Amino acid sequence: MVYRGKEKLSIEIKLSDGQENSFIPSYSSLDQIQGHVALTAHTDTKISQVFITFEGVVKTYVEKMASSSPTSGRSEAFQCFLRLVQPMEDVAFPDAGVLKADETYTFPFTFAVPEKLLPQNCDHGRDNDAVHQAHLQPPPTLGDPLTAAWGKSLMDDMSPTMAIVSYAIRARIINGKKSNGKLNITAEDSKKVRVVPHISEHPPLVVQDGKDDDYQLRKEKPIKKGTFKKRLGTIVMESTQPRSLRLPPPRTEKPCPVTTSATINLRFDPAQPDAQPPRLGSLVTKLKVATFFASKPMEDIPSRSSDFHYSSTKGIYVETLTLSTLCMASAQWEKHNPPDSPPRRDTAHSTPSNPNPNIPTASSSYKHKLPYYTTHILVPVILPGKDDSAGSGKKVFVPTFHSCLLSRIYVLDISLSCHTPDASITDPSLHLKLPIQISAEGSADARPSISEDEAQAIARREAGDFAWHPRSVAPPSPGYTEQAQFPSFAPPTPDDMEMTTAQAQSPEPMEAGMASDIRRSSGNVRAHADVAPPDYSVHTFSRSSVSSSTG
Numbered sequence: 001m002v003y004r005g006k007e008k009l010s011i012e013i014k015l016s017d018g019q020e021n022s023f024i025p026s027y028s029s030l031d032q033i034q035g036h037v038a039l040t041a042h043t044d045t046k047i048s049q050v051f052i053t054f055e056g057v058v059k060t061y062v063e064k065m066a067s068s069s070p071t072s073g074r075s076e077a078f079q080c081f082l083r084l085v086q087p088m089e090d091v092a093f094p095d096a097g098v099l100k101a102d103e104t105y106t107f108p109f110t111f112a113v114p115e116k117l118l119p120q121n122c123d124h125g126r127d128n129d130a131v132h133q134a135h136l137q138p139p140p141t142l143g144d145p146l147t148a149a150w151g152k153s154l155m156d157d158m159s160p161t162m163a164i165v166s167y168a169i170r171a172r173i174i175n176g177k178k179s180n181g182k183l184n185i186t187a188e189d190s191k192k193v194r195v196v197p198h199i200s201e202h203p204p205l206v207v208q209d210g211k212d213d214d215y216q217l218r219k220e221k222p223i224k225k226g227t228f229k230k231r232l233g234t235i236v237m238e239s240t241q242p243r244s245l246r247l248p249p250p251r252t253e254k255p256c257p258v259t260t261s262a263t264i265n266l267r268f269d270p271a272q273p274d275a276q277p278p279r280l281g282s283l284v285t286k287l288k289v290a291t292f293f294a295s296k297p298m299e300d301i302p303s304r305s306s307d308f309h310y311s312s313t314k315g316i317y318v319e320t321l322t323l324s325t326l327c328m329a330s331a332q333w334e335k336h337n338p339p340d341s342p343p344r345r346d347t348a349h350s351t352p353s354n355p356n357p358n359i360p361t362a363s364s365s366y367k368h369k370l371p372y373y374t375t376h377i378l379v380p381v382i383l384p385g386k387d388d389s390a391g392s393g394k395k396v397f398v399p400t401f402h403s404c405l406l407s408r409i410y411v412l413d414i415s416l417s418c419h420t421p422d423a424s425i426t427d428p429s430l431h432l433k434l435p436i437q438i439s440a441e442g443s444a445d446a447r448p449s450i451s452e453d454e455a456q457a458i459a460r461r462e463a464g465d466f467a468w469h470p471r472s473v474a475p476p477s478p479g480y481t482e483q484a485q486f487p488s489f490a491p492p493t494p495d496d497m498e499m500t501t502a503q504a505q506s507p508e509p510m511e512a513g514m515a516s517d518i519r520r521s522s523g524n525v526r527a528h529a530d531v532a533p534p535d536y537s538v539h540t541f542s543r544s545s546v547s548s549s550t551g
Contacts, residue, residue, distance in 0.1 A: 009099070010040045013169055013191040019251075024147055025191075026250035029138070029198035030446035033111040037171045039187075041099040047186060048097060049088075049174035054111040056082035056138065056195070059164045060293045060405045064312045075295035075313055077405050081121045082138065082167075084111050109169070113195055114138060122404055124297035131301055134402040138197045139165045140440070142291075142398055142408070147194045155396035160317035163293040163406050167195045194250065198442030199399040201244040205435045214290075214305055214411060216433045217241075220363050223268075223278055223420055223428060233270040235278065237416060237430040238360040239263060244437040245383055245410075247399060251443065257382055258397075262412060262434060264377040265358055268333065269366040277373040280328035281417035281427060285379060288411040288433075291317045297404040320413070321395065323381060328416065333373040379414060381436070399440040412436045 015035040019025040027033060037052055057080045064073040086109040099105060115138075122135040141147050142157055143164035172188040207215045217239060223232045242262040248255040268277035292302040294314045302308065308316040336359075359374050366372065383397055401408055412434040417427050 008042045009045050009173060009187040010042075011171055011173060011187045011189045012038045013171055013189055014038060015191075024194050026194040026196065027113050028196055028249055028251075028440070028442045028446065029113050029115045031113050031443050033113070033169065033193065034109070035169070036106045036108045037189075039099060039105045039107070039173065040103070041101055043101050045099045045175075045186070046097055047093075047099060047173050047175050050093070050107055051170075051172040051174065052086040052088075052107060052109045053170050053172075054082070054084040054086075054109075054167070055080060055170055056165070056167045058139070058403065058405050059166075060295055061162050062293070062295045062311070062313055062315045063162075077295040079121075079405060081117055081403070082114070084114075086111070107171075111169070113197065115198070122297075124404065125299050127300045131299065131402070134301060135404050137199065137401060137403075138195065139401050139403045139406060140196045140199075140398040141165055141167055141194045142406070144192070147192050156394050157396050157398055158289045158319045159291050159408075160293070160315075162315060162317070163291055165403075165406060166192060168192045196247065196250040196398065196440050198446075199401065199440045201246070201437055201439045202400075204241040207241075207435065214303065214433060215435050216431070218360070219430045219432060221418075221428050221430050222365070223418065225420055231271050232275045232278070232420065233268055233272075234363040234365050235418060235428075235430065236267040236269070236360045236363050237432060238265045238267075239414070239432055239434055241435050242381065242412070244400075244439040245381065245397075247397065247438060247440040249441050249443045255385075257385060259380065259382045260436075262379045262381060262414070263358075264379055264414065264416070264432070265360050266375045266377065266416075267360040267363070268373040269363045270370055270372070271365070271367070273370055277333045277375075278418040278420050280331045280375075281419050281429075283326045283328050283377065283379065284415045285323045285325075285381065286413040286415075287321045287323055287381075287383075287436075288413055289319045289321065290409050290411065292407040292409070293317070294405055298402075298407070301402050302407050302409065321384065323384070324379075326379075328377060331375050331377060333375050336372050336374060338369055338371055377416075381412065397438055400437045410436050410438055 013035060014020065014037075015025060015033070017032060017034040025033075033054065037050070039050075057078065059076075059078055061074050061076040064075060086107075088107065092105075092107050094100065094105060117136045117138055119132075119136065122132055126132050126135075143159040143161070144166050145156075147166065168190045170188065170190040172183075173186040175184050175186045178184050205215070207213065207217055219237045221235050221237070223235055224230070225232060239262055243260045245258050245260050247258060264283075266280075270276075290302075290305065292298075292308055292314070293316075296313050298314075302316075305316050305318070308314045358376065362372070384395060398408060400410060412432075414432045414434065415429055417429040419427055
């Protein structure tokens, strides 16, 4: 309840959608937010307007560190990407716009969390249309410690103070305008809510090999007995992007563990015929949580963290969580005989073919006549829950998203150690950095904003399917052909030619019948084109009427 001004007008926002007693009201896409605003004045108070809105804002700032001076600056950005206004009926206002003393007036409201934002919310430059579509997805609540909750416990969403996404219901009471033309706000109040929109799983990322990339799907490592000893062989570690971690709806009371799995394919190419594959050690799985933020709109989806270092308008915040540590000593290697034909070499215009996707391609040092060994590891990926005792239980996760000023991505870091016999150096290890998404389910009782037929019609219109509908090339129906009248196409006689020339030179106007004969004699098939079949009408449109109708 808020008091403001000398009139001491109190205003309070109350929910009536089943979350009145919730610690943090939480909603997903298409969920309805229902409630009312209660106004109570201690003295008769005149008001002119009541504004009730549902708003979503993004706030970011980037510290500017000067290299030649000890001073620093800050660049900030603010975006109100969502503002829904509740229409007010005249019957809800008091008589003559005056709130009587010690009486409570209620103004109901109903909002629905949108699935998409309006296109004008992302009107900056972009590299491609995929960025525009990603920026039109409402972002989840992020960075506010008072709304990062699970049940009745405050959680950490692993976001920096430089990046905040917040949603709130705001109520403002207006009484005319001030002398400077601005609205005179008599009282205002806001109620924060938590929004976790429905976000589906997107197609896997296309990872390009490079030293600066934040992702690495394949790793080769030479295995030696010691520093100055011969090489035993080369071990190859390879994987692909796993399925997404799917969060339950935000109002789920007893959610199930959020899990997925990743398959690690290993291959050992021996350097000598008697070389044996190394014994596997421990497998450590970590989750890298990266938050990208900027003080100006981002034109592309962030893919390299190095682009956000030492920038005056962009920043990155990273946290790493340890998910599991497994012992792989019991993993068994499978021996394969050498292939009949040598493997195909990489060229500038082709890539090596792999008939079995579960077996990694040969390493760069593989000798064709030697056998090789393979094994597979299924790595479980489980997000820590609220009651996790590993130290990460106070973490809350938001789905992967990309907005104009903020992005949240996740990377699965997998490290595998190997034990070599009689090794006098540290056991070698291999690292993979796999992209992984976190998606979010919507509420089961959420009502779609449009029907399936409407959605299909919109999709067809956007795809331009109407331009590819097949046209009929069949002959016209008898209803048209039986009413048609075609002139004869006999060639004109010399008399007709003389008559036509004489009439063309005559200054007197020709009669309608004579003009029709001339058109007929010249072989024009449109002599009777203006004659319509029965039950049909012919409309003639002038150029001006067509222009006005299409404008």
